[in-house]
Amino acid sequence: MRIFNFSAGPAVLPTPVLETARDELLDWHGRGMSIMEMSHRGKDFTGVIETAEADLRTLMGIPSNYKVLFLQGGATQHFAQVPMNLLAGRSADYVVTGSWSKKAFKEAQRIGTARLAASTEADHFTGLPGAGELDFDPRAAYVHLCTNETIHGVEMFDLPVVPDGVPLVADMSSHILSRPVDVSKFGLIYAGAQKNVGPAGLVIVIVREDLLGKALPTTPSVMDYAVMAEHGSMLNTPPTFGVYLAGLVFKHLLAQGGLAAVEQANIAKARLLYDAIEASGGFYRNPVALPCRSRMNVPFTLADGALDRDFLAEAAERRLEGLKGHKSVGGMRASIYNAMSPDGVRALVGLMQDFAARKA
Numbered sequence: 164m165r166i167f168n169f170s171a172g173p174a175v176l177p178t179p180v181l182e183t184a185r186d187e188l189l190d191w192h193g194r195g196m197s198i199m200e201m202s203h204r205g206k207d208f209t210g211v212i213e214t215a216e217a218d219l220r221t222l223m224g225i226p227s228n229y230k231v232l233f234l235q236g237g238a239t240q241h242f243a244q245v246p247m248n249l250l251a252g253r254s255a256d257y258v259v260t261g262s263w264s265k266k267a268f269k270e271a272q273r274i275g276t277a278r279l280a281a282s283t284e285a286d287h288f289t290g291l292p293g294a295g296e297l298d299f300d301p302r303a304a305y306v307h308l309c310t311n312e313t314i315h316g317v318e319m320f321d322l323p324v325v326p327d328g329v330p331l332v333a334d335m336s337s338h339i340l341s342r343p344v345d346v347s348k349f350g351l352i353y354a355g356a357q358k359n360v361g362p363a364g365l366v367i368v369i370v371r372e373d374l375l376g377k378a379l380p381t382t383p384s385v386m387d388y389a390v391m392a393e394h395g396s397m398l399n400t401p402p403t404f405g406v407y408l409a410g411l412v413f414k415h416l417l418a419q420g421g422l423a424a425v426e427q428a429n430i431a432k433a434r435l436l437y438d439a440i441e442a443s444g445g446f447y448r449n450p451v452a453l454p455c456r457s458r459m460n461v462p463f464t465l466a467d468g469a470l471d472r473d474f475l476a477e478a479a480e481r482r483l484e485g486l487k488g489h490k491s492v493g494g495m496r497a498s499i500y501n502a503m504s505p506d507g508v509r510a511l512v513g514l515m516q517d518f519a520a521r522k523a
């Protein structure tokens with residue numbers, strides 16, 4: 164029996180997708196072998212990666228002047244790869260709204276010049292900078308954002324207004340495919356797969372074509388987005404099983420009605436959980452400002468931190484796992500990605516209500 168897995172990542176995947184992968188593991192489509200065992204150059208895998216790209220384009224409405232890349236290295240590697248590819252001897256602006264954008268900013272400084280356009284660290288990353296707090300360089304090579312801060316539970320629903328012609332770059336690792344986004348507003352989107360898409364190891368990069376071809380001369384070929392785009396993500400062996408599984412997830416989301424339908428389900432799940440926190444009379448608390456509370460990652464604390472262990476123990480008895488908060492924030496964190504069922508969220512809310520009634 165499967166648990167309710169609230170882990171921030173690697174995270175829960177849709178059961179029907181895992182069942183398909185299981186059924187196809189020894190013998191994919193009558194080929195007598197698994198996807199993992201076949202050449203990435205053969206027509207079978209070529210079909211898998213092409214279908215995955217086409218389905219992702221449909222799901223996200225990706226315009227034709229954008230390349231879709233299936234790469235490796237985790238989002239962390241792309242903290243460095245983005246400036247390697249896009250800085251072109253200039254400076255980039257970073258909006259720091261949590262641990263991940265802070266790491267991206269630090270990594271960019273190793274590659275070239277990066278400027279802090281705003282930071283909410285003084286507020287312990289519990290909100291987003293107001294328009295008046297954003298100090299953008301009109302000559303910046305790009306503006307980098309993390310549109311969902313996985314650790315702090317801060318999601319950007321409105322994009323900052325940036326100077327004309329400066330492309331937005333977004334780390335969407337923990338909320339890609341959770342709702343529709345207007346891809347044309349971005350120069351580059353990147354996301355590690357293991358939060359909402361598939362197995363760790365795969366990274367999706369969506370990049371506007373005119374931004375390609377400006378990589379630092381020392382950029383290794385496998386890290387050059389233009390070279391990877393030229394080779395259909397197959398300069399070398401791509402993470403074939405990850406691409407296959409992501410492709411199954413894309414089909415699953417399309418069958419659910421696409422991202423508009425997925426968003427409605429996510430809004431309903433998030434509301435259940437935030438309502439339970441708000442209705443607890445302070446027993447549970449989420450520190451994030453209302454307009455930017457993440458629909459994917461919901462950190463919350465118990466009024467008495469000494470009860471954390473009991474709470475986690477009772478959660479485990481009910482097969483609710485992965486709820487311990489990130490060490491930098493403490494308390495709890497419930498990650499309620501696409502594949503978390505409403506039943507899972509209801510089970511968590513049930514525990515929270517029971518527990519508070521007994522311990523308050």
Ligand SMILES: *Cc1c(COP(=O)(O)O)cnc(C)c1O
Binds near residue numbers: 263311313335
């Ligand atoms: C998990 C995460 C990362 C890091 O991903 P790795 O695959 O471990 O490199 C980066 N950014 C965000 C927003 C994340 O949630």
